[in-house]
Amino acid sequence: MVFKLVGVMKNCFILLFVLLFGAKSWSQSSRIESFQLQASSNNQVLVRWVVGPGSTCNAPQVQHSLDGENFTTVYTYPGVCGGTDEAESYSWVHANAKPYSFNYYRVKLDEGEFTLTKQLDLNSNLANTNFLVYPNPTKGEVTLEWRNEARLTYDLLLINAESVKILEIKSITTNQKKVHLPNLKAGVYYFILIQAGEISQFRQIVIY
Numbered sequence: 001m002v003f004k005l006v007g008v009m010k011n012c013f014i015l016l017f018v019l020l021f022g023a024k025s026w027s028q029s030s031r032i033e034s035f036q037l038q039a040s041s042n043n044q045v046l047v048r049w050v051v052g053p054g055s056t057c058n059a060p061q062v063q064h065s066l067d068g069e070n071f072t073t074v075y076t077y078p079g080v081c082g083g084t085d086e087a088e089s090y091s092w093v094h095a096n097a098k099p100y101s102f103n104y105y106r107v108k109l110d111e112g113e114f115t116l117t118k119q120l121d122l123n124s125n126l127a128n129t130n131f132l133v134y135p136n137p138t139k140g141e142v143t144l145e146w147r148n149e150a151r152l153t154y155d156l157l158l159i160n161a162e163s164v165k166i167l168e169i170k171s172i173t174t175n176q177k178k179v180h181l182p183n184l185k186a187g188v189y190y191f192i193l194i195q196a197g198e199i200s201q202f203r204q205i206v207i208y
Helices: 002-022
Strands: 032-039 045-051 054-055 059-066 072-076 081-082 088-096 101-108 120-121 131-134 141-146 154-160 165-172 177-179 188-194 198-207
Touching: 032 101, 032 120, 045 101, 059 088, 072 088, 131 198, 141 188, 141 198, 154 177, 165 177
Parallel strands: none
Antiparallel strands: 032 045, 045 088, 054 081, 059 072, 059 101, 101 120, 131 141, 141 177, 154 165, 154 188, 188 198
C-alpha cells in the first residue's frame, strides 16, 4: 500500500512539473492578437502578426516547416527592449517558400511563447504532375493549373476529337486559368498548352 501511494505521489509530481514547466515552454502567446499568411502569385508568402501591449526584450522569430512539426527560424525581427501601450503590427515576406507543397508558419514572440501554427497550400496538387484540368468530366466550366515558376508566356488551345480548334487564349503569364465552355456538345476534348510555339502539355477532358 505504501509503495502504491509513493508511486501515485511520484506520478502527480511529474504531472505537476510538466504543467508548470514543460507546457510553459510551448504555450500559445496571449499577446498575439492576430497572425495571418498571404501567398502571392510567385510563391512568396507575406507573414503578418500583431502583438498586443506589453514589454519584451526578445526579437520575434518567424519559423517555417514543411511538415508542421520540425521548425527552423527563417527570419529574426530586430528586437528592441521596452514596452508599448498599443498593439504593434509586424510583417515579413518569405521569398523562399517551397512551391507545390504545404508550408507551415508560426511566430516565436518570447521564450516559450508561440502563435498557433498556420498552414498555407502553395499548389500542392501540382506536386506530382505538371498540368491539371478539373473538374473532369465537366458540364462546361473548368480550372487549369500548371507549373510556371519562370513566369513564361503560354497559349492555350482547346480542340475536339477531330482536331478542330474550339477555343484559343493567347499570352497567359500566370499558372492558372478558369475557362467557361458553354454550348459544347457532349464528348471528348483536349486542352493544349503551347510555349514558344511548342506543345508543352496536353490533357483530355470530357464534356457531359
